Amino acid sequence: METPDKQSKSGGMAVETDRSFQWDPIEAPDEDIREAVWELGRAGEWIVQPVPEPYALESTKFGRLKKIPLEKTWHHKSCGQCGHIPGYSTSIFWLNRLLGYDYFDPRDQTSCTAWNYYASATSNQAAQASVAMRNFAAAYETGYFPLIHCGTSYGHYKEVRHELVHDANLRREVREIMHKLGRPFVMPEEIVHYSEWMYAVRDQLASRVVRDMSDITVTVHPACHYYKLQRADALYNADIYNGQRTAVVTGVAQALGANVADYSTWYDCCGFGFRHILVQRDFTRSFATMRKIEVMKEEANPDVVLTHDTGCVTSLDKSQFIGKAHGRNVGVPVMSESQFAALAVGAHPYRVAQLHWHSTDTKQLLIKMGIDPEAAWAEFEEDLAKIKDGTIKSLSWEAVM
Amino acid sequence: MFSVKYQEVPLEDKERLFEEVKADPRYEDYLYGCYECGICVAACPSARFYDFSPRKIAQTLAREDVETFYEQLNDDVWNCSQCFSCTRCPRQNNPGGLITVMREVAVKNGLRTTKEALAGYTRIIYKIMTTGTQVSPDMLQEDAFPDWGPQVKAVSENLDLWRLALPPETLHTTGTSWEVEERTMQELYAIWKMTGSLDIISSLDEGLSDIMEEIMDEELEASGLSF
Ligand code: SF4
Numbered sequence: 001m002e003t004p005d006k007q008s009k010s011g012g013m014a015v016e017t018d019r020s021f022q023w024d025p026i027e028a029p030d031e032d033i034r035e036a037v038w039e040l041g042r043a044g045e046w047i048v049q050p051v052p053e054p055y056a057l058e059s060t061k062f063g064r065l066k067k068i069p070l071e072k073t074w075h076h077k078s079c080g081q082c083g084h085i086p087g088y089s090t091s092i093f094w095l096n097r098l099l100g101y102d103y104f105d106p107r108d109q110t111s112c113t114a115w116n117y118y119a120s121a122t123s124n125q126a127a128q129a130s131v132a133m134r135n136f137a138a139a140y141e142t143g144y145f146p147l148i149h150c151g152t153s154y155g156h157y158k159e160v161r162h163e164l165v166h167d168a169n170l171r172r173e174v175r176e177i178m179h180k181l182g183r184p185f186v187m188p189e190e191i192v193h194y195s196e197w198m199y200a201v202r203d204q205l206a207s208r209v210v211r212d213m214s215d216i217t218v219t220v221h222p223a224c225h226y227y228k229l230q231r232a233d234a235l236y237n238a239d240i241y242n243g244q245r246t247a248v249v250t251g252v253a254q255a256l257g258a259n260v261a262d263y264s265t266w267y268d269c270c271g272f273g274f275r276h277i278l279v280q281r282d283f284t285r286s287f288a289t290m291r292k293i294e295v296m297k298e299e300a301n302p303d304v305v306l307t308h309d310t311g312c313v314t315s316l317d318k319s320q321f322i323g324k325a326h327g328r329n330v331g332v333p334v335m336s337e338s339q340f341a342a343l344a345v346g347a348h349p350y351r352v353a354q355l356h357w358h359s360t361d362t363k364q365l366l367i368k369m370g371i372d373p374e375a376a377w378a379e380f381e382e383d384l385a386k387i388k389d390g391t392i393k394s395l396s397w398e399a400v401m
Numbered sequence: 402m403f404s405v406k407y408q409e410v411p412l413e414d415k416e417r418l419f420e421e422v423k424a425d426p427r428y429e430d431y432l433y434g435c436y437e438c439g440i441c442v443a444a445c446p447s448a449r450f451y452d453f454s455p456r457k458i459a460q461t462l463a464r465e466d467v468e469t470f471y472e473q474l475n476d477d478v479w480n481c482s483q484c485f486s487c488t489r490c491p492r493q494n495n496p497g498g499l500i501t502v503m504r505e506v507a508v509k510n511g512l513r514t515t516k517e518a519l520a521g522y523t524r525i526i527y528k529i530m531t532t533g534t535q536v537s538p539d540m541l542q543e544d545a546f547p548d549w550g551p552q553v554k555a556v557s558e559n560l561d562l563w564r565l566a567l568p569p570e571t572l573h574t575t576g577t578s579w580e581v582e583e584r585t586m587q588e589l590y591a592i593w594k595m596t597g598s599l600d601i602i603s604s605l606d607e608g609l610s611d612i613m614e615e616i617m618d619e620e621l622e623a624s625g626l627s628f
């Protein structure tokens with residue numbers, strides 16, 4: 001990789017081709033866009049940031065292999081995760097530390113702002129692509145490779161990549177904007193979601209399991225924006241659901257020794273709806289409880305629902321309160337597989353998994369995993385007291401590893 | 402059947418808006434025709450709750466039925482959940498994507514129905530555009546989320562303390578989801594300005610757009626970013 005300095009000078013700016021890749025409906029679902037990304041890199045249109053070694057190779061929907069970086073990851077955090085279910089991201093970082101991996105948690109990162117784009121349409125293609133490319137440039141300048149925490153950011157960034165590859169005008173416009181910002185114009189070789197990283201390290205996690213998971217039944221809700229939006233490079237595995245559904249989350253839960261139970265509305269969305277979760281929650285609540293949670297309860301009776309996107313955890317977790325008030329058949333904890341995996345390999349339920357930010361009651365699940373929730377909460381309260389009286393400034397990594 | 406709603410709106414206006422949708426570079430990627438198979442409807446969450454159908458959207462656009470298009474632009478597009486379950490379409494259509502394009506046109510043209518649909522949402526647009534993050538911890542107030550139960554109250558009461566009880570230092574924030582560098586925010590403002598995102602908002606809510614413009618101008622002046 002060339003130095004950022006040298007790159008930002010050329011920044012892919014000098015060469016301007018009108019090269020366009022035509023989108024062919026016959027090839028549509030199966031197009032390997034990564035080839036085009038490299039081709040544009042060779043033509044000098046942008047810098048391609050290669051996946052750093054060591055990486056895992058995992059199969060995608062149509063059988064091509066995707067490089068998943070294990071180390072040197074730049075964590076593209078998620079506004080929802082970090083804003084109101086922060087144990088999600090904390091668990092991802094904690095697992096990196098447990099495995100001894102070098103990672104970077106940046107401050108030079110915005111949200112993907114796709115919520116704005118999808119919910120209110122008060123943004124446009126060029127703005128969205130510029131936000132994405134600015135974040136990619138920031139990652140590149142640190143020498144770390146983007147790992148996208150949010151399902152929507154991941155899907156949307158792939159959408160942006162698709163648009164930039166197929167539209168020379170848009171490429172030119174965004175390149176000029178990056179130039180004005182003094183940033184290099186960089187496209188990562190792969191766009192990688194954190195759950196793909198989790199999946200790639202599942203065997204390493206499996207060898208560290210310290211809780212008895214054999215009695216735990218999970219249901220999986222895969223995030224729409226992970227595998228429906230720009231679907232070609234989501235991960236699949238012939239041994240998981242016969243390769244007919246994405247393998248992430250399920251593969252991790254199985255590797256940890258939990259039982260994954262099926263249910264009939266697996267493909268359905270959680271009901272998040274972007275604007276609906278904020279201003280039309282009757283829709284979100286109805287969909288989350290009646291189409292997802294109640295069906296899972298009826299057909300699989302899980303101990304926990306696992307998913308891998310902020311919006312899904314939010315919809316499925318927060319919608320249950322009112323469902324319960326109406327006497328509906330709800331009442332299952334909801335969390336990300338990163339939190340679940342962290343618990344399985346010994347993380348503290350409150351210091352690390354931060355389960356107190358969730359609405360659904362996780363105590364029964366913890367007891368079933370052999371964790372005493374009351375004792376754990378008392379320990380956490382001691383931490384809080386120390387922060388309050390100034391003994392410590394905040395909870396540190398040293399204290400929780 | 403052609404729509405008979407919105408007869409008071411001149412046909413030329415409807416045609417102009419339809420042309421605007423068709424001129425979007427994404428349009429050709431998102432629409433190839435329609436088999437009328439209804440697979441998208443079977444997968445669509447909004448179709449279960451509203452009188453709404455991604456199939457009808459695809460068909461209307463494919464048939465270039467301008468009257469029905471205008472009705473959908475006003476009465477349908479805000480029901481979509483943007484889940485993209487409809488990309489299951491065997492014809493390779495992306496009805497959710499078509500709706501994204503239609504929404505943008507509706508916002509840019511300041512349609513009355515759009516202003517109504519987004520009336521409750523402008524506070525959130527402000528948050529997104531001035532901080533970059535959509536859900537900040539300090540938004541979790543019980544008056545805004547009474548239906549999420551008593552846990553929201555617990556979060557808001559303990560917010561500062563609980564944020565400090567997070568091991569990653571970047572998360573010791575309450576006004577944004579993580580700590581964001583000043584330069585990063587300024588670059589975001591520069592992007593909004595250069596790409597015309599602020600102009601889009603002015604057709605939706607001029608007051609809101611003015612406030613944001615002022616905040617961003619001040620910041621950009623301090624940043625030395627010139628364009
Ligand atoms: S994106 Fe919209 S139209 Fe498509 S399935 Fe989802 S809610 Fe329905």
Ligand code: SF4
Nearest residue numbers: 435436438439441490
């Ligand atoms: S799935 Fe596609 S082809 Fe079938 S009705 Fe929907 S848009 Fe038309």
